[in-house]
Amino acid sequence: MxxxxxxxxxxxxxxxxxxxxxxxxxxxxxxxxxxxxxxxxxxxxxxxxxxxxxxxxxxxxxxxxxxxxxxxxxxxxRKERKVDRMLFFDMGTLYHSIKEYFAPKIYDGLPPDPEKENLLKTSLDHLDHFLEIGGVPYLCGERITIADVAVLASVTELDAMEYNYRCYGEFNRWVERVKAAIKPYKECCEEGVRMTKDRTKFLETEVKKQMEKERKASLPKK
Ligand SMILES: N[C@@H](CCC(=O)N[C@@H](CS)C(=O)NCC(=O)O)C(=O)O
Known part of the structure; x- marks a missing residue:
């Protein structure tokens, strides 16, 4: 074909x-x-x-x-070495840590795995530090690149999980900046984020219902 x-x-x-x-x-x-x-x-x-x-x-x-x-x-x-480095950091470290931490919540409606949160915090610390020492508005310099797009796409999963990253000051400012600068951001991300958010909430409710059912079934019969 x-x-x-x-x-x-x-x-x-x-x-x-x-x-x-x-x-x-x-x-x-x-x-x-x-x-x-x-x-x-x-x-x-x-x-x-x-x-x-x-x-x-x-x-x-x-x-x-x-x-x-x-x-x-x-x-x-498009191709640029600095950009490529950031793309691989995003895939292998940042996005990986997001997936690992939130997997129970996304797939089973269970709380995220607390033991995996350190990996995520380390990734966010790195990004915050890169931005601080870089002293430039975007991840790889004065202009926006696909590295900003890739990292923002990973961040949208944090948004879907309602994870608070405001304590990472430089990073948080960068998120606001790129969301405003990437024109297709709203069209390409908002609906998907909402879908994940709704589906996760649905799963969480189902888990709670199931637990309540099991609790009632375990009560001694009158
Ligand atoms: N490293 C891959 C990951 C792709 C991936 O895992 N996509 C998921 C959706 S987020 C998928 O297609 N899952 C279905 C499957 O693996 O069967 C990439 O960046 O393209």
């Missing part, structure tokens, strides 16, 4: 997809948006697996060249 156009396969609830989406918009890349509903396992359908056997979104079809891994898709659009 031949893919001839430029297609972006995405799911709004996915931070890596939001990172690519903002990048494509900011660089005015022309593409056809193809939504893949992960909750309906559309990414496990044969047509998708033929394209990306790792079944992850985002997936990008650049005139029949199929690419996945969000940061690779972003780097495919």
């Amino acid at each position: 031949a893919w001839l156009s430029t297609e972006f396969y995405y799911y709004k609830g996915s931070p890596p997809c939001r990172a690519v989406w903002m990048t494509l918009k900011m660089l005015n890349v022309e593409y056809e948006a193809k939504e893949v509903d992960l909750l309906k396992a559309e990414n496990k359908r044969p047509w998708f697996l033929r394209m990306n056997p790792q079944h992850t979104v985002p997936t990008f079809n650049d005139h029949s060249f199929i690419l996945w891994e969000s940061r690779a898709i972003m780097m495919n659009q």
